[in-house]
Amino acid sequence: MNEPGRQINSDEFVALLVRHERRLRAFVATLLGRFEDIDEVVQNAWLVAWRKMDSFSCHSTNFDEEFVRWLCAIARFELLAYRRKNGPGMVLFDEELIENLADMRIEQADYFESRHRALLNCLRRLSPRDREMVFDRYGRGKSVQQMATTAGRSLDGIYKSLGRIRTALFACIDSSLKQEGC
Amino acid sequence: MTAASDDMKELDELLQRMCDSCLDAVAAARLAEILASSKAAQRRYIEYMDYCIGIAHALPGIDENDRLLPRQSASTILPFDAPRYPPSSAADPTPMLSVAVNDRTRLSRKQTISIPRFSLLRSLLYPMTRAPLRMWAAAVLLLCLLGAPWMLRALRPVVVQPAPVESLTADAANLESDFAARIIGMTSDTTWENPGAKVDALLRFKTHETIHVLTGLVRIEFVSGAKVILQAPAVFTPTGPDSGQLDRGRLTGKATNGNFRLTTKAAEVIDLGTEFGVAVDDVTGTDVLVFDGEVEVVPRAAGPDAGRVLKMTEGMAARITPTGSAVHDFPAEPGGFSRSITSLGNRDKDNELSLVDVICGGNGFDNNLAGAIDPRTGKPDSGVWLRSWGAGRRKGAAFNLITHCPPLDAVFIPFIGGEATQVDSLGNKIVLPCFTSQTFGPIWARRSTKGLDTAGEGIDFWGPDTFKDVNQRLQSTRHGVIGLQANVGFTVDLQAVRMRQHCDVTGFEAVIALLAAYKDRQQRDPAKTLVDFRVYVDGVLRTSRLSIKRADGDIRVAVSLTPVDQRITLVSTDADESILFDELVLIDPILMLDRSTRSQSSE
Numbered sequence: 047m048n049e050p051g052r053q054i055n056s057d058e059f060v061a062l063l064v065r066h067e068r069r070l071r072a073f074v075a076t077l078l079g080r081f082e083d084i085d086e087v088v089q090n091a092w093l094v095a096w097r098k099m100d101s102f103s104c105h106s107t108n109f110d111e112e113f114v115r116w117l118c119a120i121a122r123f124e125l126l127a128y129r130r131k132n133g134p135g136m137v138l139f140d141e142e143l144i145e146n147l148a149d150m151r152i153e154q155a156d157y158f159e160s161r162h163r164a165l166l167n168c169l170r171r172l173s174p175r176d177r178e179m180v181f182d183r184y185g186r187g188k189s190v191q192q193m194a195t196t197a198g199r200s201l202d203g204i205y206k207s208l209g210r211i212r213t214a215l216f217a218c219i220d221s222s223l224k225q226e227g228c
Numbered sequence: 229m230t231a232a233s234d235d236m237k238e239l240d241e242l243l244q245r246m247c248d249s250c251l252d253a254v255a256a257a258r259l260a261e262i263l264a265s266s267k268a269a270q271r272r273y274i275e276y277m278d279y280c281i282g283i284a285h286a287l288p289g290i291d292e293n294d295r296l297l298p299r300q301s302a303s304t305i306l307p308f309d310a311p312r313y314p315p316s317s318a319a320d321p322t323p324m325l326s327v328a329v330n331d332r333t334r335l336s337r338k339q340t341i342s343i344p345r346f347s348l349l350r351s352l353l354y355p356m357t358r359a360p361l362r363m364w365a366a367a368v369l370l371l372c373l374l375g376a377p378w379m380l381r382a383l384r385p386v387v388v389q390p391a392p393v394e395s396l397t398a399d400a401a402n403l404e405s406d407f408a409a410r411i412i413g414m415t416s417d418t419t420w421e422n423p424g425a426k427v428d429a430l431l432r433f434k435t436h437e438t439i440h441v442l443t444g445l446v447r448i449e450f451v452s453g454a455k456v457i458l459q460a461p462a463v464f465t466p467t468g469p470d471s472g473q474l475d476r477g478r479l480t481g482k483a484t485n486g487n488f489r490l491t492t493k494a495a496e497v498i499d500l501g502t503e504f505g506v507a508v509d510d511v512t513g514t515d516v517l518v519f520d521g522e523v524e525v526v527p528r529a530a531g532p533d534a535g536r537v538l539k540m541t542e543g544m545a546a547r548i549t550p551t552g553s554a555v556h557d558f559p560a561e562p563g564g565f566s567r568s569i570t571s572l573g574n575r576d577k578d579n580e581l582s583l584v585d586v587i588c589g590g591n592g593f594d595n596n597l598a599g600a601i602d603p604r605t606g607k608p609d610s611g612v613w614l615r616s617w618g619a620g621r622r623k624g625a626a627f628n629l630i631t632h633c634p635p636l637d638a639v640f641i642p643f644i645g646g647e648a649t650q651v652d653s654l655g656n657k658i659v660l661p662c663f664t665s666q667t668f669g670p671i672w673a674r675r676s677t678k679g680l681d682t683a684g685e686g687i688d689f690w691g692p693d694t695f696k697d698v699n700q701r702l703q704s705t706r707h708g709v710i711g712l713q714a715n716v717g718f719t720v721d722l723q724a725v726r727m728r729q730h731c732d733v734t735g736f737e738a739v740i741a742l743l744a745a746y747k748d749r750q751q752r753d754p755a756k757t758l759v760d761f762r763v764y765v766d767g768v769l770r771t772s773r774l775s776i777k778r779a780d781g782d783i784r785v786a787v788s789l790t791p792v793d794q795r796i797t798l799v800s801t802d803a804d805e806s807i808l809f810d811e812l813v814l815i816d817p818i819l820m821l822d823r824s825t826r827s828q829s830s831e
Contacts (some may be wrong), residue, residue: 058631064724065629065637065653068285076277079256081249110629110653137402143264150270158278163654165282166766169792181791184250184283190248209244215279 054113059099061096062113063092068162073118075088076147080140087128091121115152158224161219176211183208202215229320233475239269243276286778286792287721298813310397331599334749352615361455407432408466409450411677413440415569418444418460420679427680429695430598430672445569448472454483454499456490457566467491479509480519480565491528495548498524502542505565513549517562519541581725581737584708586635587673587718591728592819597672597677603639603716606630634728637721637795639811641667652719652795656767660801661760666792675708676696694811697743707816714759714810718800720819722789731823734765736796738817742778757811758803761785765793773802780790789819 053064071152074087095102095117104112125144129137139147151158170179182188188196194204242259245251252261262269296305328518332621411431421440439446441460449691452468458464462477471489481497488499494514497506501565502521513661516525518540525538529553538546538554545560581592588599589608600791606628625643627650630636648657701709716760722733744757762772763785770787787797796819800812 054631061631061634061724064720064727068281070286072278073282076274079260080246080251081280093281109521119296139263143260147263147270147274147291150267150614151274154271154274158274161275162278162282163656165279165767166286166654166792166794167768169283169286170790177792180283181286182279185286185791187284205248208248212244212247212279216275 055101056099059096062110063095066114066117070117070121070160072158073148074121074125074150075145076151077122077137077139079222083128083136085124087121090128091117091124094120094124112153118148118152118202139162144195160223161194162218163214164222164226168215171218172211172215176207176214178210179207180215183217235266235269236272239272243273244327247276252299252814275344277766293384294485315559322619322829327824346416355461357450358645365650370438370581406434407449407451408435408437408469409433409472410598412455413447413448413569413595414597414677416443417448417541418446418679427634429601429674429698431674431677431680432530433466434464435468439465446567447569450488451745454458456481457569459525459566474506476508478505478565480505480567492548493528494550494552496526500524503567505562507564510550512558513547513558514539515545515558516540517545517560517565518742519562519565519567525554527554563652579731579821579823580707581729581819581821582671582707583819584675584710586633586720586755587671588675588712589633591633592725594633595675597674600676601630601636601639602670602671603628603641603667603718606639608632614805627651635720635723637719637724639671639716639718640799641716642799642801642802651717651764651799654719654766654795656764656795656797658764658767658769658797658799660762660799664764668713669711671716672711673708673716674702674711676702687694694743698805698813699764701741701813701815705816707818710813710814710817712761712798712800712801714800714812717797722796722819723794725819725821726791729823731792731821733789733793733819734822735787735789735820736818738785738798738818739782739811739815740773740775740776741782741815742776742780742784742811743813744778744811759810760801760813762799762801763797764797765789766795 050203070091071084071088074084074091075081077089078084096119102113102116106112117197122144125137126141129141129144137144169180170178181192183190190204190208193199194201197204239262242251242255242262245255246259259273263273290816312362388480393698398455407428410428410433419442421442433448439448439458439462441462441464442459445462446458446462447455448458448464448466450472454470455482456464456472460479461476462479463475464477464479465473465475467473470483471491472545473491475493479490481490481499483499483501488497490497492506492508492514493510493517494508497504499513500522502523503519504518504521504523507517516523521544523540524549525540525546526538527533527538527548529550529552532548533548533554534552536554540546543558545558545562547558550556568593580595583592585592585594585596587601588594589594590599599608604626623773625641625647627638627640630639637652638647638650640651642658642660646659648659650657698709698711717767725733731756731800740761742757742759758777759824760774760776761776763770765787771785773783773785776783787796798814800810802810
């Protein structure tokens with residue numbers, strides 16, 4: 047008979063949700079194939095998780111990782127339900143691809159988390175101007191049109207700048223991981 | 229160029245367009261096709277999604293109206309506003325609660341009905357939780373003021389047959405503890421009958437240590453979890469981990485677990501899981517009012533009601549006279565009982581998040597008075613709570629994520645010998661040059677409490693004689709101090725702070741000092757009592773003060789923070805061969821907040 051695992055109370059639940067919100071959002075975005083509607087799926091997953099909080103029980107020493115896996119399993123079902131409810135057109139991929147992507151995310155979680163840590167460090171190395179630009183686009187959510195108008199530049203120029211910064215950041219991430227031996 | 233590399237190049241272009249939200253239906257179908265054909269493509273795709281989400285998550289959301297990746301969305305805010313009673317579901321067990329219903333015509337008869345516990349309440353309360361807390365608090369207060377006096381006069385308690393008080397089970401009584409209760413809050417106008425009286429460093433009280441309050445309100449928590457508010461002038465004595473004696477004044481009690489017992493000269497009040505008020509007066513006796521739940525009252529003096537057990541439920545009131553009579557016709561005044569307090573002022577609008585409060589288990593603005601965390605477990609230290617010696621000596625490296633307090637991310641005891649120690653939930657690791665993987669006591673924090681000096685004689689739970697100096701320093705602090713014995717550290721989640729406070733975090737500030745008491749101990753070589761202090765941000769060293777000795781006095785430490793910084797780690801290590809006399813304190817450690825980002829987002 048299995049030993050009873052460690053459970054969580056509501057305060058711990060909230061703390062864990064906050065801590066791992068990014069991972070859940072990234073997981074949902076990956077399966078959804080678009081950035082719109084992430085909130086709806088994430089919100090549903092959280093509500094289901096809240097209701098099923100009593101059923102979560104951790105049997106390993108890596109409490110946080112097990113919680114994230116549990117949360118992602120709920121999100122996966124919620125996404126499939128969302129796809130069935132709204133039609134396949136609202137989700138970019140078929141169910142087989144969704145399953146494959148979900149499995150890869152979970153199996154290679156350490157690798158993707160390493161990349162995220164590297165990204166945070168690489169963001170610091172950007173020039174203030176480039177950092178502001180990338181934050182305007184992805185953090186503050188300004189449209190490329192808005193950015194072009196504000197900066198007095200062409201749309202194409204903004205796209206090229208964002209592409210250049212992205213290339214530089216990806217190179218920085220890859221380089222950081224190589225140094226770590228990943 | 230191979231077909232595979234062509235596909236990857238095309239994939240990168242498609243992913244760039246996806247990140248820029250300009251992927252049309254044809255391109256989307258092509259993306260799905262490439263992903264379905266290659267694991268490498270799937271991995272690249274996930275890397276891109278992480279990139280977009282990761283950047284969006286790396287700084288606080290500002291513009292509420294036009295965002296590609298909304299961050300302060302309903303789903304983002306939900307954890308902090310998460311209702312205690314969300315809508316029930318099939319998976320949600322609904323235990324039954326027995327509720328006593330009485331009417332004036334059948335006082336001797338007790339009817340019980342069963343209603344589903346929480347499920348209906350949850351459904352009703354769920355939308356309410358969307359409203360500002362203060363609004364609901366004001367509504368509840370108004371209801372209490374207007375409705376409760378009538379209710380209390382209208383209902384009388386039920387008298388039932390005598391029941392042996394001793395038959396009640398009291399789990400708390402079985403806990404082995406050096407202490408019975410501790411002060412967890414007080415109003416700023418609180419004064420004490422014996423100013424300068426020494427109390428325990430964490431404001432704990434042993435059984436039969438009496439508390440004399442002249443003015444103000446004092447909130448006390450018992451080992452059992454029961455909480456009471458004392459209204460001055462009051463004389464109160466904890467008599468056990470789940471019991472106390474009120475000799476003078478008013479008290480409001482709350483025990484979610486039930487079985488809290490309060491004794492007065494005239495009566496014994498047994499809380500069966502409720503909230504109640506008790507007022508003690510030498511002339512009129514003991515008044516008992518029940519705000520919620522169920523209480524049993526037993527008159528103590530010889531008289532007509534001696535030994536009888538009065539069962540009282542919500543809305544009932546009774547007066548037990550000094551002669552042992554139970555009186556029901558008297559002007560009960562529920563409004564005269566304080567059921568909540570604002571401890572030492574309200575700092576909601578402050579731009580300084582107190583790390584003292586965070587270590588005490590608060591959100592940085594809760595004004596908690598004292599608290600401690602065991603670095604070996606990451607728990608609000610039950611050892612500290614229950615034992616004079618607190619956590620004691622801790623040997624061996626440890627890393628623990630914190631779940632009881634969202635701003636706090638992790639606590640740790642570093643490895644020795646060049647082995648990296650994980651310091652935060654992101655997995656960042658640092659190598660620290662400490663000589664031993666051991667520390668002493670917990671990470672503790674204390675706010676200044678006017679008129680309550682901390683006992684500092686002898687060897688206490690943290691260091692020998694150190695609290696004499698801690699006490700002195702506390703008097704001139706704004707927020708208080710955190711104690712970090714050498715070889716222990718903690719990490720704060722800056723992102724959680726940003727999300728919770730809806731603003732940016734611009735820096736960390738503190739004054740550090742070594743308060744070791746070796747100056748009084750000639751046998752100790754001052755040159756060998758050194759401590760190092762370091763501040764890391766996301767695993768990268770940002771500042772350090774090395775070989776700190778007592779003679780250095782106060783040392784100011786400041787680190788500026790940017791929106792991409794995720795975690796800040798504060799760690800002390802022994803700079804010599806041992807941890808003896810390595811009591812480092814952080815005085816007024818704060819995170820500085822920029823609330824202008826908040827006003828931007830709400831505009």
